[in-house]
Amino acid sequence: xxxxxxxxxxxxxxxxxxxxxxxxxxDFTGYSKAxxxxxxxxxxxxxxxxxxxxxxxxINNDTAYFKRFVEQIxxxxxxxxRDPGFFKTLRDVVLPKLGTYPFIRIWLAGxxxxxxxxxxxxxxxxxxxxxxxxxxxxDLNPVVLEKAAQGMFAMSQMKQYSENYILSGGxxxxxxxxxxxxxxxxxxxxxxxxxxxxxxxxxxxxxFNEFQLILCRxxxxxxxxxxxxxxxxxxxxxxxxxxxxxxxxxxxxxFSPLSKNYKxxxxxxxxxxxx
Amino acid sequence: xxACEALIIGGSAGSLDVLLKVxxxxxxxxxxxxxxxxxxxxxADSLLPELLSGRTSLIVKEIDExxxxxxxTIYVAPSDYHTLIEKDKSFSLDYSEKINYSxxxxxATFQTAAEVYRTKLVCLLLSGSNxxxxxxxxxxxxxxxxxxxQDPATAQVSYMPQQAAIHAKxxxxxxxxxxxxxxxxxx
Numbered sequence: 001x002x003x004x005x006x007x008x009x010x011x012x013x014x015x016x017x018x019x020x021x022x023x024x025x026x027d028f029t030g031y032s033k034a035x036x037x038x039x040x041x042x043x044x045x046x047x048x049x050x051x052x053x054x055x056x057x058x059i060n061n062d063t064a065y066f067k068r069f070v071e072q073i074x075x076x077x078x079x080x081x082r083d084p085g086f087f088k089t090l091r092d093v094v095l096p097k098l099g100t101y102p103f104i105r106i107w108l109a110g111x112x113x114x115x116x117x118x119x120x121x122x123x124x125x126x127x128x129x130x131x132x133x134x135x136x137x138x139d140l141n142p143v144v145l146e147k148a149a150q151g152m153f154a155m156s157q158m159k160q161y162s163e164n165y166i167l168s169g170g171x172x173x174x175x176x177x178x179x180x181x182x183x184x185x186x187x188x189x190x191x192x193x194x195x196x197x198x199x200x201x202x203x204x205x206x207x208f209n210e211f212q213l214i215l216c217r218x219x220x221x222x223x224x225x226x227x228x229x230x231x232x233x234x235x236x237x238x239x240x241x242x243x244x245x246x247x248x249x250x251x252x253x254x255f256s257p258l259s260k261n262y263k264x265x266x267x268x269x270x271x272x273x274x275x
Numbered sequence: 276x277x278a279c280e281a282l283i284i285g286g287s288a289g290s291l292d293v294l295l296k297v298x299x300x301x302x303x304x305x306x307x308x309x310x311x312x313x314x315x316x317x318x319a320d321s322l323l324p325e326l327l328s329g330r331t332s333l334i335v336k337e338i339d340e341x342x343x344x345x346x347x348t349i350y351v352a353p354s355d356y357h358t359l360i361e362k363d364k365s366f367s368l369d370y371s372e373k374i375n376y377s378x379x380x381x382x383a384t385f386q387t388a389a390e391v392y393r394t395k396l397v398c399l400l401l402s403g404s405n406x407x408x409x410x411x412x413x414x415x416x417x418x419x420x421x422x423x424x425q426d427p428a429t430a431q432v433s434y435m436p437q438q439a440a441i442h443a444k445x446x447x448x449x450x451x452x453x454x455x456x457x458x459x460x461x462x
Contacts, residue, residue, distance in 0.1 A: 006390060010362065032341075032367040034359035034387045039371070075371045218370045221340045221356075250340050250356060250368050 006037075008044060012052050013037050019060055026070060026140070027203045030227030039073040046072075071143045075222065079157070080115045082217075083249055084167035089268045091123050091169045094244050098212050104133040107211045107238065109202060110219035111137035114148025114195075119165075120215075121191040122177060126170070130194055136209065138200035145197045151187040158185050202231050207238040214239055217248035217269075225255070232256045239273050246270045279307045279421075279461035280395035281344065281360075283388055285381030285411070287314040287403025289431025291326075293451055294401075298330040298349075300455035305333065305347050306462045312352040312384045314377050314403070324351045340368040357383040360391045375407035385411025389418040396420035397461060399449070403435030412443035423447035423457070 013036065020026045028036060049055040058065045081087045098104045104124075111117050117137040124130040139145050153161075162174035178185040200208070202219065214235050220228050235245055236258050245253070245262070247269045253259045261275025286293065290313055301309075315323065321337070327349065328335035335349040338358055343365045344350070350366070352358040357369040357379050374380035385398050385408060398415045400408045402425055412422045424440060426448050427433035439445060449457055 032359075032361065034361045034367050035369045035371070038359065038369070038383065038387065075369070077371055221368045221370065225341060248370070250353060252339075 006041060008037070008041055008052060010037070012056075013040060016040065016056060016059065019056065020070075023060055024066060025204070026201070028073070030203060030224050030230075031222050032224055035075075035222055036073060039075070043069065043072045067143060071141055074141055075218075076112045076141070076144050078112045078115045078218075079164070080119045080153070080161040081164035081168045081170075082116070084164045084169075086217075086246070086249070086268055086270075087119060087123065087164075087168035089265060089270060090120070090246070091127070093265060094213065094246075094270060095123060095127055095129060098244075099127060099129050101212060102132065104129060104213070105209060105211045106133060106135045106213045106215070107209070108135060108137040109200065109214065109216040109235075111139050111145075111148060111197070112141075113144045113153075114151065114197070115153065115161075116215065116217070117148060117195050117197075118151060118187050118191055119168075121195060122165070122170070123168075124194070125191065126172065130190075133194050135195050136211075137195055137197050140199060140201040140203075142199055145199060149192075149197045151192050152181070152184040153187070155180055155183050155185050202234065203227065207234055209238065210240050211238055212240055212243040213246070214243070215246040217246065218251070220247060220251045229256060232258055236261075236273070241273055243273050244270055245273070278395055279397050280392050281308055281310060281388060282397045282399065282458060282461060283310045283312065283384055284399045284401065285312045285385065285403075285408040286401030287377075287381075287405060287407065287432070287435055289402030289404075290425075291323075292431065293425060293454070294327060295330055296451055297454045297458070298327060298333075300459070301331055301333060302459045302462060303332045304462070305458075307346050308344050309333075309349045309458070310338075310344070310352070310358070310384065310388075311349065312358060312379050312381050314379070314381075314407070315354050317355040327351065338366050338368070340366065342366050352379045352384065354379070359383060360388040362391055364391065375405050377405070377407045381408035382411040386414045389414040389420055392420065394419035397423065399423040399425070399454070400436055400439050401425045402430035402432050404432045405435060406438040406442075408435060409438050409442050412439050412445070416444045421446050423449055425454075426450045 017028045059069050124133050165174045178187045262271035263274045324335050324337045338350050359367045422445050424436035427437045429450050
């Protein structure tokens with residue numbers, strides 16, 4: 001992004017967001033503006049768009065480009081065992097507690113390309129809980145879900161992921177979980193066996209089940225306060241008593257009226273529903 | 276000089292020393308916020324605000340997402356997130372792709388701030404070994420803000436301010452010992 005003055009104004013961003021809502025039913029109006037504008041500018045220059053009018057026309061009339069637009073303006077950066085301390089707490093504290101239940105239902109909201117879903121699956125397997133767990137991994141974006149379902153990640157990332165895995169308390173040989181396929185690491189089928197990938201839009205869709213653990217990390221940072229409250233309510237409705245809610249390292253339940261019903265797990269952004 | 280509404284300091288390798296030298300002399304009554312975006316290793320989060328806070332009587336804190344930006348406070352960008360400035364003068368954090376191999380990227384903060392604060396923004400780029408911040412300074416200038424760099428001759432790693440001097444229009448080139456006074460005079 002080297003454009004000196006923004007080629008797209010704030011008003012034009014609003015126009016695009018209104019179009020998406022009207023034509024496609026995607027509501028981005030509650031998203032933080034600075035981030036979404038940066039994403040739009042990035043795509044505009046990446047695709048060498050020549051004018052706002054043409055850009056807008058293409059989004060509204062070319063379904064394939066609309067898909068690309070949604071894929072590109074939503075952030076899909078993720079990694080396996082990101083913030084290893086967080087996954088260590090899942091492994092040592094949260095999942096063993098849930099392990100006493102006959103069945104464990106987990107919702108991973110905003111799962112993007114699936115790296116976290118496979119990370120959780122690995123931990124469940126090592127705790128011998130995978131066979132009695134179901135992980136619903138959802139995202140608003142069908143393109144990333146297709147990738148997630150394949151369970152193939154860049155081989156070049158595996159060194160980093162293996163380090164994260166060890167720091168998160170993993171004791172196995174990380175490479176035993178995948179087979180190298182040229183530049184891709186294909187994760188074993190049994191890790192996938194309890195994963196359900198499905199579209200779900202946090203802005204417009206309702207609760208679809210009751211869970212004992214909901215993870216939604218680095219999604220709320222993109223929402224304004226109103227939308228954050230709305231989504232936290234959705235999670236609250238979808239969480240059983242004594243269930244856990246896990247957020248990203250810079251996200252918090254503190255400003256929500258719900259917080260009085262939750263107790264924080266020390267040192268991590270994980271809250272237990274006690275009220 | 277036009278009234279300053281925000282000062283953003285970007286730095287990479289060799290910039291911590293500069294901050295530690297500059298902070299002690301800052302006036303306790305700054306009429307604007309200072310936002311510090313420095314590259315550092317992920318995980319060393321709480322250390323930097325603590326370290327800096329020992330050198331100044333101003334409030335030093337790591338940025339929380341959606342936090343309103345207040346005068347007289349020194350904000351430190353968290354590691355592994357981009358810090359963006361919203362139109363209503365609050366922060367939002369962003370976990371998108373690295374820019375110039377960096378997250379936080381100085382460019383992302385400079386560029387979003389440039390549009391918000393326009394002529395009342397001052398951005399200072401310190402020592403560093405890559406060119407993050409250069410595009411940001413170009414944007415700052417385009418929106419009418421003020422650009423400053425550490426004098427490359429005084430930088431532990433001169434590449435970053437040097438690249439800025441080549442590609443962006445720089446208003447002030449500052450030696451370390453002149454930075455404190457420069458900042459105090461922005462009030």
